[in-house]
Amino acid sequence: MIPFNKPYMTGRELSLIAQAHGNGHLSGDGPFTKKCHQWLRNQTHASSALLTHSCTSALEMAALLLDLEPGDEVIMPSYTFVSTANAFVLRGAVPVFVDVRADTLNLDERLIEAAITPRTRAICVVHYAGVACAMDEIMEIAGRHGLAVVEDAAQGIMSTYKDRPLGTIGDLGALSFHETKNIISGEGGALLCRDPKYAERAEIIREKGTNRSRFFRGQVDKYTWVDVGSSFLPGEITAAFLSAQMDAAPEITARRLALWDTYHAWAARHELSGIIRRPIVPEDCTHNAHMYYMLLPDQETRSRFIENMKKKGVQAVFHYIPLHSAPAGLEAGRQHGDMINTNSLSDRLVRLPLWVGLEENIELVLRAADASLESL
Numbered sequence: 001m002i003p004f005n006k007p008y009m010t011g012r013e014l015s016l017i018a019q020a021h022g023n024g025h026l027s028g029d030g031p032f033t034k035k036c037h038q039w040l041r042n043q044t045h046a047s048s049a050l051l052t053h054s055c056t057s058a059l060e061m062a063a064l065l066l067d068l069e070p071g072d073e074v075i076m077p078s079y080t081f082v083s084t085a086n087a088f089v090l091r092g093a094v095p096v097f098v099d100v101r102a103d104t105l106n107l108d109e110r111l112i113e114a115a116i117t118p119r120t121r122a123i124c125v126v127h128y129a130g131v132a133c134a135m136d137e138i139m140e141i142a143g144r145h146g147l148a149v150v151e152d153a154a155q156g157i158m159s160t161y162k163d164r165p166l167g168t169i170g171d172l173g174a175l176s177f178h179e180t181k182n183i184i185s186g187e188g189g190a191l192l193c194r195d196p197k198y199a200e201r202a203e204i205i206r207e208k209g210t211n212r213s214r215f216f217r218g219q220v221d222k223y224t225w226v227d228v229g230s231s232f233l234p235g236e237i238t239a240a241f242l243s244a245q246m247d248a249a250p251e252i253t254a255r256r257l258a259l260w261d262t263y264h265a266w267a268a269r270h271e272l273s274g275i276i277r278r279p280i281v282p283e284d285c286t287h288n289a290h291m292y293y294m295l296l297p298d299q300e301t302r303s304r305f306i307e308n309m310k311k312k313g314v315q316a317v318f319h320y321i322p323l324h325s326a327p328a329g330l331e332a333g334r335q336h337g338d339m340i341n342t343n344s345l346s347d348r349l350v351r352l353p354l355w356v357g358l359e360e361n362i363e364l365v366l367r368a369a370d371a372s373l374e375s376l
């Protein structure tokens, strides 16, 4: 069976872990964490980048930084992973779900303004498949209404919007290094802050609400409890693993893009025959080949396609159950307007295997997909 995902290892992870072991510094914020922070700052030009346990915890930090209060509202897509909503629900805030665009499957910026109420505090965008939302329009709306913008850039490392790295355009950005993403550490993530006002407090929130980081830099003479916080920082073993991956990020991205391009060229014929729709990447975006998906005509055809692929030894998978229709989403959130695109595409979307190393089997996957589409 060709799996949907297979974590790629560069070959250097274990030797860097051995170095971390040798350093004898195993808790967080040691030399490897600093190396990862430096890499992130170079790569994204964010003024502050902090490793976290996951993108989920980076989003939770973002919600804490915004000082959300119970009943405050956060506008977001429904077509996303649960953490986009959960991070804010944990603060008592209400996710307000808005439909996505039919082309990019990203939050439809034209629907945001009508969903704003006196309780709206923030917009949380999600860059699906590593392809950017219409950030200029979204930042303009946020500016006009005094709202914060959080980017769930879990899938967006190495992607850009108008030459700006994803996660650095809004006030706060959250990245994921989960093993299903492009650059990995098993579980892992990072919070990017554009504004120094958030950066300073983020450091404190991440260190259990203490000014420990300032103490170690000699900026205060004792360290103490100064704010709310939790433990959001990963240990050095995780950072060492991640460091090996970050060093290989350009090569990993190039190899993924080559696979994505192979799929996209192959899929053109099927799009012409009308059986599928291919992903759409707007001109002002470069993407990181996080995912190759196709849209089939309806849910039944998609199920048959997935079944056909399975019989041919290839794992193809669907994606999110929309949050507005999930039990916890119904309980904690509110839907604004209809969800025509969200409902339709979540029924019709299928993802094909995409991982570094798939190159040697890509022809097999394409032949299986040809046969699976032809026998629908």
Ligand SMILES: *Cc1c(COP(=O)(O)O)cnc(C)c1O
Pocket: 053, 054, 055, 056, 057, 080, 081, 083, 084, 126, 152, 154, 155, 175, 176, 177, 178, 187, 188, 189
């Ligand atoms: C993967 C993902 C997350 C969660 O990332 P973790 O690092 O596993 O917490 C959140 N949002 C989106 C859009 C994701 O794809």
